[in-house]
Amino acid sequence: MAIRIGIFGYGNLGKGTECAVRQNPDLELAAIFTRRDPASISPMTEGVPVVAASEVADWAGKIDVMILCGGSATDLPVQTPELARWFNLVDSFDTHAKIPEHFAAVDAAASAAGTTALISGGWDPGLFSLNRVYAEAILPQGGTYTFWGKGVSQGHSDAIRRIEGVADARQYTVPVPEALERVRAGQRPTLTTRQKHTRECYVAAKPGADLARIEQEIKTMPNYFADYDTTVTFVSLEQLHAEHSGLPHGGSVLRSGLTGWNEEHTATVEYSLKLDSNPEFTASVLAACARAVSRMHAAGQTGCKTILDVPPALLSPLSGEELRRQLL
Amino acid sequence: MAIRIGIFGYGNLGKGTECAVRQNPDLELAAIFTRRDPASISPMTEGVPVVAASEVADWAGKIDVMILCGGSATDLPVQTPELARWFNLVDSFDTHAKIPEHFAAVDAAASAAGTTALISGGWDPGLFSLNRVYAEAILPQGGTYTFWGKGVSQGHSDAIRRIEGVADARQYTVPVPEALERVRAGQRPTLTTRQKHTRECYVAAKPGADLARIEQEIKTMPNYFADYDTTVTFVSLEQLHAEHSGLPHGGSVLRSGLTGWNEEHTATVEYSLKLDSNPEFTASVLAACARAVSRMHAAGQTGCKTILDVPPALLSPLSGEELRRQLL
Numbered sequence: 001m002a003i004r005i006g007i008f009g010y011g012n013l014g015k016g017t018e019c020a021v022r023q024n025p026d027l028e029l030a031a032i033f034t035r036r037d038p039a040s041i042s043p044m045t046e047g048v049p050v051v052a053a054s055e056v057a058d059w060a061g062k063i064d065v066m067i068l069c070g071g072s073a074t075d076l077p078v079q080t081p082e083l084a085r086w087f088n089l090v091d092s093f094d095t096h097a098k099i100p101e102h103f104a105a106v107d108a109a110a111s112a113a114g115t116t117a118l119i120s121g122g123w124d125p126g127l128f129s130l131n132r133v134y135a136e137a138i139l140p141q142g143g144t145y146t147f148w149g150k151g152v153s154q155g156h157s158d159a160i161r162r163i164e165g166v167a168d169a170r171q172y173t174v175p176v177p178e179a180l181e182r183v184r185a186g187q188r189p190t191l192t193t194r195q196k197h198t199r200e201c202y203v204a205a206k207p208g209a210d211l212a213r214i215e216q217e218i219k220t221m222p223n224y225f226a227d228y229d230t231t232v233t234f235v236s237l238e239q240l241h242a243e244h245s246g247l248p249h250g251g252s253v254l255r256s257g258l259t260g261w262n263e264e265h266t267a268t269v270e271y272s273l274k275l276d277s278n279p280e281f282t283a284s285v286l287a288a289c290a291r292a293v294s295r296m297h298a299a300g301q302t303g304c305k306t307i308l309d310v311p312p313a314l315l316s317p318l319s320g321e322e323l324r325r326q327l328l
Numbered sequence: 329m330a331i332r333i334g335i336f337g338y339g340n341l342g343k344g345t346e347c348a349v350r351q352n353p354d355l356e357l358a359a360i361f362t363r364r365d366p367a368s369i370s371p372m373t374e375g376v377p378v379v380a381a382s383e384v385a386d387w388a389g390k391i392d393v394m395i396l397c398g399g400s401a402t403d404l405p406v407q408t409p410e411l412a413r414w415f416n417l418v419d420s421f422d423t424h425a426k427i428p429e430h431f432a433a434v435d436a437a438a439s440a441a442g443t444t445a446l447i448s449g450g451w452d453p454g455l456f457s458l459n460r461v462y463a464e465a466i467l468p469q470g471g472t473y474t475f476w477g478k479g480v481s482q483g484h485s486d487a488i489r490r491i492e493g494v495a496d497a498r499q500y501t502v503p504v505p506e507a508l509e510r511v512r513a514g515q516r517p518t519l520t521t522r523q524k525h526t527r528e529c530y531v532a533a534k535p536g537a538d539l540a541r542i543e544q545e546i547k548t549m550p551n552y553f554a555d556y557d558t559t560v561t562f563v564s565l566e567q568l569h570a571e572h573s574g575l576p577h578g579g580s581v582l583r584s585g586l587t588g589w590n591e592e593h594t595a596t597v598e599y600s601l602k603l604d605s606n607p608e609f610t611a612s613v614l615a616a617c618a619r620a621v622s623r624m625h626a627a628g629q630t631g632c633k634t635i636l637d638v639p640p641a642l643l644s645p646l647s648g649e650e651l652r653r654q655l656l
């Protein structure tokens with residue numbers, strides 16, 4: 001019997017989840033939940049019900065795992081604990097600093113309800129976290145480095161859009177090649193924010209806007225841009241949409257460690273992602289996590305989990321025997 | 329209380345394990361077991377007992393996890409099931425084709441004895457297997473590629489040493505750069521053995537040996553070299569020992585997958601290792617696995633496991649709370 005999946009929220013991530021469910025024969029899309037008018041949604045999957053989010057509780061018992069596709073700023077802190085009362089679930093909560101707080105809230109709700117919840121699935125947090133944990137457990141002496149990009153940062157793009165005179169914008173986060181090379185070469189450098197990443201902004205201004213002021217406002221924006229070498233390129237709205245409409249992303253986690261009696265040898269571990277579509281890949285991770293959640297729930301493991309708690313075999317559709325024979 | 333570790337076999341891997349234990353404050357080296365005369369062994373760790381392998385059963389109850397450092401050809405198939413009668417243990421059994429058989433033998437012994445055994449820890453099988461499983465679970469559509477090297481293959485070096493007229497030899501396995509680039513570029517090529525790796529041999533011949541015959545014997549050796557583009561370089565014994573005495577290795581696991589409703593986007597996952605010392609790094613993986621085995625045993629999980637069964641958090645000395653706060 002296929003695992004019945006619900007998608008809660010139908011933006012880029014929800015659509016990516018719909019694609020990921022389609023690729024996994026043991027998963028089946030049971031329903032899509034939306035806060036918009038359900039009649040306004042046309043899912044790609046034939047025949048799948050679109051349900052008002054307000055009616056989600058009626059679906060308790062009809063969904064094996066709910067995949068939450070809302071945002072981390074305001075949606076998930078409310079939705080994940082709330083939905084854990086009725087459903088096993090997976091979310092991609094990605095505000096690193098607030099993970100302990102989110103974990104506690106979801107764990108309380110899921111433990112009380114006897115459901116199984118996995119938070120912060122995705123790639124960072126998620127796969128990158130896994131690789132930090134594996135690499136640091138194996139190489140206790142050394143340095144860990146995370147680089148993001150080249151890829152589109154939605155948060156930074158939004159910040160530019162809020163500047164007066166900006167019609168639309170797209171921001172790419174780009175690792176500094178020399179920094180990456182130094183880490184790969186085993187130098188274990190101490191790197192400032194500026195030395196690790198640059199920020200490339202493509203901006204379409206409104207007619208008559210003061211370009212010099214916009215550029216200045218971007219480059220001096222605290223937290224977002226002031227600590228980085230930032231370049232601003234003005235393009236037409238048409239060009240922006242034609243050349244910068246994708247959502248690529250990626251990055252690398254590196255551990256440069258030391259082995260040997262006198263730590264005389266270097267060992268470098270690198271995990272990297274290169275993604276044409278960030279939301280589709282994130283959704284693919286969530287789909288595999290949903291499989292694991294379904295199995296953990298069946299085994300009586302309730303409460304809040306993260307991918308660090310999941311035996312890797314549970315993510316795969318293959319049996320333990322198949323995994324040992326084919327992939328070990 | 330520290331986890332008491334036994335090292336069974338004191339070659340390169342055993343010495344690497346001794347180094348790895350030293351780097352982990354929660355692990356403590358309790359004894360080294362050897363089939364050689366214990367008096368002939370001088371461990372690097374001050375005060376650690378060196379015990380004859382034949383007396384190992386006397387140490388039941390005094391070792392929390394035994395790390396087996398013998399070879400996969402003849403040692404581990406016998407030693408792992410035998411030692412699982414008395415000890416929780418970790419081995420690095422790496423004959424991929426015989427893993428199901430080895431697993432069954434160890435599982436029977438460990439289940440009967442109520443011990444916990446983890447086989448095929450290391451990096452391939454081991455970390456590379458993990459990455460194959462994660463990547464295929466997340467990206468069901470696509471191709472998986474494993475490249476090894478540049479690094480020393482002990483088996484291939486030994487094969488050359490058995491040729492008449494060879495004094496010593498070292499063989500490097502080298503990935504073909506163009507093949508790696510094609511996979512990284514998302515082309516998902518079908519690659520033959522010859523297209524994936526080349527083999528570089530450094531050979532010191534005995535005085536008066538027929539170099540042309542040696543080169544010919546190497547290049548036409550079935551299984552080992554005949555299917556590869558192989559280069560043979562003759563060097564002096566001094567040069568061989570001066571320039572080729574290390575045991576570097578590494579490699580990459582890549583998954584080139586497809587996402588999107590019509591599989592219109594590419595996602596590439598790459599995990600790579602660059603190791604100055606293959607045995608020291610392998611031992612570092614075994615040490616982390618020993619920590620997990622100790623915890624799984626304490627939780628009542630007995631029988632044979634692989635790293636695919638281990639929740640990643642169990643490999644780390646940090647608590648779940650610390651991991652969520654610092655590394656997730």
